[in-house]
Amino acid sequence: MAAFDGGAYDSAFDIGAGGGGVDTGTASAGLAISVVSPLVFASTSGSISWSPSVVVGTADVSARLSGSLKINAAEDSARVATLTLIPATAADLDGYEGQAVTIDVTLFRTGQTATYRLFTGSVERSEFTLSERLVSLSCRDGWQERPAACASAAEVEALLGGLATTSSRLLPWSDAKPDPAAYFSGLLETVPGATAIDSGGVWQVVPWEIGAPAATFPAGEVFDGSVDVTSAARADVPAAVRATLAVRGHRLHSAEVDVDWTAVDYSRYIIDGLPTLPKTMVLEALANISGWHIKGTPAIVEPTPGSYGPTSGGAYYVVSPEQAALICQSFTATLYRRWYQEVEVVHSVTIDLGGSSSRDDSINAAIASDFDASAWESAARAAEVSEIYAANDPHPPTVTPTGYEGLPAPWPPTNGALDHPGDITAPELQAAVSQVVARAMRRAASGQRRRRVTFSRPLDPRWEIGAVLAIDAGGVTATGQVSEIEHEMDIESGALASTFTLAVPAGNGSVTGYTATAGAPGNTVSHALTAPDLGNWVGASYDTLPDPDEDTVQGFLCNVVPTSDNYDAEAPAYVTQFRVVMPDIAAPLRDPLTIETPITAAVTIASGSLSITF
Amino acid sequence: MALSFAFHSDAALTTPVAARLPFVQAVSDPVAVDRVLYFGSPRAGRICQAASAPGTDPVTISIADANSGAGSPAGDVRLALSAGGLDTAVGGAALDLPETIDGGMAWAIAVHIRVLDSTHASGVHNDLSLVTNTLREAPA
Numbered sequence: 001m002a003a004f005d006g007g008a009y010d011s012a013f014d015i016g017a018g019g020g021g022v023d024t025g026t027a028s029a030g031l032a033i034s035v036v037s038p039l040v041f042a043s044t045s046g047s048i049s050w051s052p053s054v055v056v057g058t059a060d061v062s063a064r065l066s067g068s069l070k071i072n073a074a075e076d077s078a079r080v081a082t083l084t085l086i087p088a089t090a091a092d093l094d095g096y097e098g099q100a101v102t103i104d105v106t107l108f109r110t111g112q113t114a115t116y117r118l119f120t121g122s123v124e125r126s127e128f129t130l131s132e133r134l135v136s137l138s139c140r141d142g143w144q145e146r147p148a149a150c151a152s153a154a155e156v157e158a159l160l161g162g163l164a165t166t167s168s169r170l171l172p173w174s175d176a177k178p179d180p181a182a183y184f185s186g187l188l189e190t191v192p193g194a195t196a197i198d199s200g201g202v203w204q205v206v207p208w209e210i211g212a213p214a215a216t217f218p219a220g221e222v223f224d225g226s227v228d229v230t231s232a233a234r235a236d237v238p239a240a241v242r243a244t245l246a247v248r249g250h251r252l253h254s255a256e257v258d259v260d261w262t263a264v265d266y267s268r269y270i271i272d273g274l275p276t277l278p279k280t281m282v283l284e285a286l287a288n289i290s291g292w293h294i295k296g297t298p299a300i301v302e303p304t305p306g307s308y309g310p311t312s313g314g315a316y317y318v319v320s321p322e323q324a325a326l327i328c329q330s331f332t333a334t335l336y337r338r339w340y341q342e343v344e345v346v347h348s349v350t351i352d353l354g355g356s357s358s359r360d361d362s363i364n365a366a367i368a369s370d371f372d373a374s375a376w377e378s379a380a381r382a383a384e385v386s387e388i389y390a391a392n393d394p395h396p397p398t399v400t401p402t403g404y405e406g407l408p409a410p411w412p413p414t415n416g417a418l419d420h421p422g423d424i425t426a427p428e429l430q431a432a433v434s435q436v437v438a439r440a441m442r443r444a445a446s447g448q449r450r451r452r453v454t455f456s457r458p459l460d461p462r463w464e465i466g467a468v469l470a471i472d473a474g475g476v477t478a479t480g481q482v483s484e485i486e487h488e489m490d491i492e493s494g495a496l497a498s499t500f501t502l503a504v505p506a507g508n509g510s511v512t513g514y515t516a517t518a519g520a521p522g523n524t525v526s527h528a529l530t531a532p533d534l535g536n537w538v539g540a541s542y543d544t545l546p547d548p549d550e551d552t553v554q555g556f557l558c559n560v561v562p563t564s565d566n567y568d569a570e571a572p573a574y575v576t577q578f579r580v581v582m583p584d585i586a587a588p589l590r591d592p593l594t595i596e597t598p599i600t601a602a603v604t605i606a607s608g609s610l611s612i613t614f
Numbered sequence: 615m616a617l618s619f620a621f622h623s624d625a626a627l628t629t630p631v632a633a634r635l636p637f638v639q640a641v642s643d644p645v646a647v648d649r650v651l652y653f654g655s656p657r658a659g660r661i662c663q664a665a666s667a668p669g670t671d672p673v674t675i676s677i678a679d680a681n682s683g684a685g686s687p688a689g690d691v692r693l694a695l696s697a698g699g700l701d702t703a704v705g706g707a708a709l710d711l712p713e714t715i716d717g718g719m720a721w722a723i724a725v726h727i728r729v730l731d732s733t734h735a736s737g738v739h740n741d742l743s744l745v746t747n748t749l750r751e752a753p754a
Binding site for chain 1 (some may be wrong): 616617618619620621623624625626627628629630631632633634636637638639640641642644649650651653665672675678685686690691720727729731733734735736737738739740742743744745746747748749750751752753
């Protein structure tokens with residue numbers, strides 16, 4: 001035999017490209033219309049017979065079944081089937097895995113027939129027992145594969161029937177690295193319902209809604225002793241579920257302070273030999289205040305050229321036009337500062353469940369702005385503005401200059417603050433808030449749905465996951481939604497049964513759902529910083545204060561000349577400078593801030609009913 | 615080689631329909647049941663066209679009745695390309711698909727099927743099936 005049997009190669013493996021030749025043929029799909037009478041399912045006196053129909057691949061193996069045939073289905077999981085059969089040949093043993101499987105059952109009652117599909121899937125595993133010559137097939141549907149096969153976010157979202165709450169911030173889809181299974185799993189946590197593949201192989205999304213029951217089973221319709229009631233575990237129903245979304249952004253502040261200064265009387269220049277204040281010194285001083293910037297251009301007043309005096313000694317103070325152009329006689333300016341504060345806005349809501357468990361059952365999520373607040377704060381206006389013209393600008397601004405031209409946006413209100421979300425848009429924030437609330441809703445509803453009623457009755461394939469059924473048997477009266485199904489048929493004994501698990505939540509409505517609206521934190525920040533008092537501080541004088549508060553020593557600092565009658569060699573002498581000390585920003589306006597804001601939300605959980613009487 | 619274009623039970627074209635698609639109808643006062651199949655091929659880079667006039671004639675889906683006069687009549691089945699289209703579809707009428715259908719999950723075509731029994735005859739009616747016209751599958 002050849003090492004490689006080319007005939008065994010199936011070109012179906014070749015799915016990645018459009019290779020291959022030209023093929024012709026037809027495609028078909030058969031329909032099976034089963035016209036049934038509900039009398040088939042009545043548990044009245046009489047007898048019912050049944051026959052299974054199992055197709056593996058293209059082979060009908062119904063006649064080779066042995067033992068029991070069991071099918072289990074549950075919310076958000078694959079439907080599984082197990083069956084045992086007698087293989088026709090040893091070669092069959094190699095061919096089971098991966099084969100398509102359908103399981104049908106036909107129920108017969110006098111004059112009535114009903115055929116139902118119970119399972120559509122494929123063989124997952126086969127196990128051969130040599131001593132008995134039996135092969136056990138474990139089969140499941142494609143519940144796991146279906147989401148994984150999706151190629152886009154829209155396809156995954158379509159799988160959830162529009163019930164999922166999406167948030168591109170909290171649960172993003174990546175076209176570069178798509179992970180549909182993870183995306184599906186994340187979205188499923190927000191769905192007020194469940195998914196399943198039904199017996200016919202069709203994907204279903206089942207909302208958690210409990211309305212009028214499609215059928216009610218009295219005692220005569222269920223097996224004696226099969227009714228069980230399971231309460232939700234204490235841990236399943238905490239006192240409350242808290243949903244929290246932390247949004248990390250920035251609060252952008254802006255403050256302005258007006259400063260002014262006026263020179264001493266001209267006579268001091270004569271009597272004390274005080275220096276005049278050069279314009280350059282003022283501008284340099286104002287431009288180099290750490291964290292502060294000049295709004296617009298300072299208004300510097302030059303002295304009027306001319307002769308001033310005489311003083312009592314007959315001297316004059318003379319200012320030439322050339323000198324005047326370099327001297328600051330007085331000025332006014334506005335200094336501004338912009339800074340940011342890291343802000344975490346915590347949107348939260350607490351959903352009371354009324355449980356007794358104090359377990360912390362919280363949904364926490366966070367999103368962060370990518371705004372570069374540091375660059376925003378440190379950007380200098382001067383670097384942005386090209387000042388070419390001193391006058392008669394041929395392209396004058398069309399609007400009144402604000403003095404903030406050239407600064408990067410955003411611009412907080414003057415002496416106020418702006419909560420800047422950066423790249424987080426309002427719809428994105430709302431979506432994120434909705435998603436955390438949706439997750440909390442599902443967690444709350446899932447916990448409540450742990451209260452369950454289970455019962456068994458003769459095989460009843462009419463109901464799928466999500467059907468609303470009621471039972472009134474054995475002292476238990478309940479209405480709930482089918483969350484699990486087990487069909488079991490025993491080939492040897494002929495026994496057959498269906499076991500249904502009803503979720504019977506203690507809810508507050510008929511439809512599980514929620515509403516959520518993100519709150520907007522208030523911002524009433526107002527700055528009123530104290531302007532520094534800029535004066536004239538003369539050192540080395542008999543009038544010089546011996547030990548002034550250094551914080552108050554602001555303005556023009558200079559000294560009398562030694563030849564002055566007011567010169568005091570023992571008095572403090574200043575370093576000649578123009579000194580400005582701007583007010584500090586208070587820590588509460590600078591340090592990271594957390595703001596709590598409530599989410600306006602309402603959650604409803606579909607309610608079943610349950611009463612037990614002895 | 616068999617066509618890769620076929621009916622599937624899911625939009626991702628992962629599960630070809632291997633067995634008859636079941637519809638359950640009450641013997642009296644039946645209520646219409648809708649289901650969806652997906653026609654297409656998981657093989658990207660392939661196309662299918664009507665063999666009669668590729669690219670000109672449409673791909674069609676007909677309702678074939680293997681046992682006319684017994685079982686269910688073809689008129690009990692309606693086909694449409696949308697759920698809403700079922701309301702106005704004509705029972706037993708063929709459904710036209712595009713002239714050229716690309717392979718790949720993104721190009722799966724949903725075929726909506728509505729069954730409403732008119733026989734009121736208890737039993738399983740296996741005489742109806744959906745059949746395409748003769749198709750020509752080729753590289754795109």
